[in-house]
Amino acid sequence: MYEKILARSFSRYEQRKLGYGAFFACLLVVASFCTVFKPYLGPLPILNLRMSMDSGLKMLMTNDASKLHNKDFTPPDNADGDLQAENRTMSSDFTAEAEKNITVEPETDAQTDSNALQPTSDQGDHNVTVLKPSLVDQAENISLPLVVENVTMTADQADQAKNTTMVQEVEDRGEASGTMKSEISCNFALPRSNSCNITGDVRVSGISGTILVPRFELDPSGENSRSWKIKPYARKTDQTAMEFVREWSVKSVFQPKEVPECSVTHTVPAIVFSNSGYSGNHFHDFTDTLIPLFLGAKKFQGEVKFLVTNYRLSWLNKYRKILKKLSKYEIIDIDKEVSTHCFPNVILGLTSQKELDVDPSMPPYSSQQDFTRFVRDAYSLPRSAAIDLSKDQGSRKPRLMIISRKATRRLINIGRVVKMAKRVGYKVVVAEGNNSANLAKFAESVNSCDVLLGVHGAGLTNMVFLPRNAVLVQIVPLGLEWLSDFDFGQPARDMGLNYLDYGVTKEESSLIQQFPADHIVFTDPYSFQKKGWFQFRTIYLDKQDIKVDVKRLQPLLVKAMELLHR
Known part of the structure; x- marks a missing residue:
């Protein structure tokens, strides 16, 4: 129609x-x-989106419990009677087993924990294992947590990171192509020390004890707001040692107005460490500071600055030759610095591996002999090897140095020991082990010797100056067998020295004058260890002097001479 x-x-x-x-x-x-409505035939923009690893790596943990055992159990003393450090070192080690079960969470600005940090070696040290998102599920066997945070990583850097051993949390906003990238790496895994490695734009405020890291590209909320506190001394479980170590903070800054301007700009990295703790005790100077400092600084080949907190001029003067060998620059008393110092890289704290020793299986994969060679070089010591009596044909006598002690664990009949050693064929020198008045001169004296003999104590630390293939003879007081080998026996062997020990009998110990022969002090020293370090120390370290059986000691000195026939 x-x-x-x-x-x-x-x-x-x-x-x-x-x-x-x-x-x-x-x-x-x-x-x-x-x-x-025509279709888009180009690449989809969504394909360019990257998922931040931050969501998957908020907290990574590394199982380092295998290292948390009696290796941390050591409190030697200094040879002139510095019993304070000796009194304290081991007290914290009895709690090492309990430390294994502690889990530490990352801090925020509102809540920080001074005991939360544990050490990290820097990025170049390859100290920890990369945990990619696919491997996070494998990190089940945990003890102490390890957190490493990475800021503004490019795609190329992300690819490169796959071949490194740095655990990373990455935040890439795609906005920082023209800005300096910052990275904060803090290791919570090691049992002996705490440290952080900060790279990029790093600003150090000495007067406030704060290290500031600008991170303008990040959202200042949630995980990004975390901060850390750390005491840069390598004996973290010893509360007595750590009591007076100054605490430092590492903080991220998100607003430009909150960032202090650089008063002094440096072009080389910096290492922050403390002169507090047990500094001044010869054994602890090397164990807690000098060996860890060597491990952390040697890769810079002198191009590094030392920022010392709890600055002690007498300590720095005592070890100035070693410090100058590690750094070409003047040491900075950072606590007094009102100015803001800016660095491309700051390492806060030192990493300690073993007592008076180096673990070659850990970064930077150095050795105890590397350290002793470094020490001989720092003091320009002439002898790299001890006398070889098989070639000398009796034209020279081997030199024996006996370390004397004035306070505890004295060698009461040292005069008779000297006479016996001379009869055996040694040229004998007697010296105090903690000669801090002129360490360089004392190092030369030790280096001129082929055998070093002494009762267990900090004076034996001077074995670091001995030439290779020399002999260390340690007189082991009653009840200290385990401690003596741990503190000096194994380190000596790792130095390339020959090691002999002389175990004291109860008849040679002054304890026989204080307790009956069948007392538990003689029959079960281990029971006193279980009662705590302070009670153990009081009896076996403080109250014990030694009067050796010279006839029983003589064969050991003969054997030491035989070891020099190599």
Whole structure:
């Protein structure tokens, strides 16, 4: 019906014209539709999105419990009677087993924990294992947590990171192509020390004890707001040693107005460490500071600055030759610095591996003999090897140094020991072991000797100056067998020295004058260890002097001379 009405209203020509118009109108509509809704054939933008590893690596943990055992159990003393450090060192080690079960969480600005940090070696040290998102599920056997945070990593850096051993949390906003990248790496895994490695734009405020890291590209909420506190001394479980070590903070700053301007800009890295703790005790100076400092600084080949907190000029002067060998620059008393110092890299704290020793299986994969060679070089000591009596044919006598003690564990009949040693064929020197008045001169004297003999104590630390293949003879007081080998026996062997020990009998110990022969002091020294370090120390370290059986000691000195026939 409608078709008939439409046909009557238009002529045949008009109907044809109207049909053409409708056809072109339809084409125009179709073309417009295709233009507006045409498909996008290029790469989809969503493919360029990256998922931040931050969501998957908020907290990574490393199982280092295998290292948490009696290796941390050591409190030697200094040879002139510095019993304070000796009194304290082991007290914390009795709690080492409990430390294994402690889990430390990362801090925020609102809540920080001074005991939360544990050491990390820097990025170049490859100290920890990369945990990619696919490997996070494998990190189940945990003891102490290890957190490392990475800021503004590019795609190339992310690819490179796959071949490194740095655990990373990455935040890449794609906005920082022209900005300096910052990285904060803090290791919570090691049982002996805490440390952080900060690279990029690092600003040190000495007067406030704060290290600031600008991170403008990040959201200052949640995990990004974390901060850390650390005491840069390598005996973290010893509360007595750590009591007066100054605490430092590492903080991220998100607003430009909160960042202090650089008063002094440095082009080399810096290492922050403390002169507090047991500094001043010869054994602890090497164990807690000098060996860890050697491990942390040697890779810089002198191009590093030392920022010392709890600055002690007498300590620095005593070891100035070693410090100058590690750094070409003047040491900075950072606590007094009002100015803001800016560095490209700051290492806060030192990493300690073993007591008076180096673990070659740990970064930077050095050795105890590397350290002793370094010490001989620092003091320009002439002898790298002890006398070889098989070649000398009796033209020279081997030199024997006897370390004397004035307070505890004295060698009461040292005069008779000297006479016996001379009869055996030694040229004998007697010296105090903690000669800090002129350490360089004392180091030369030790280096001139072939055998070093002494009762267990800090004075034996001077074996670091002995030439290779020399002999260390340790007189082991009653009850200290385990401690003596741990503190000096194994370190001596790792130094390339020959090691002999002389176990004291109860008849040679002054304890026989204080307790009956069948007392538990003689029959079960281990029971006193279980009562705690302070009670053990009081009896076996403080109250014990030695009067050796010279006839029984003589064969050991003969054997030492035989070891010099190599």
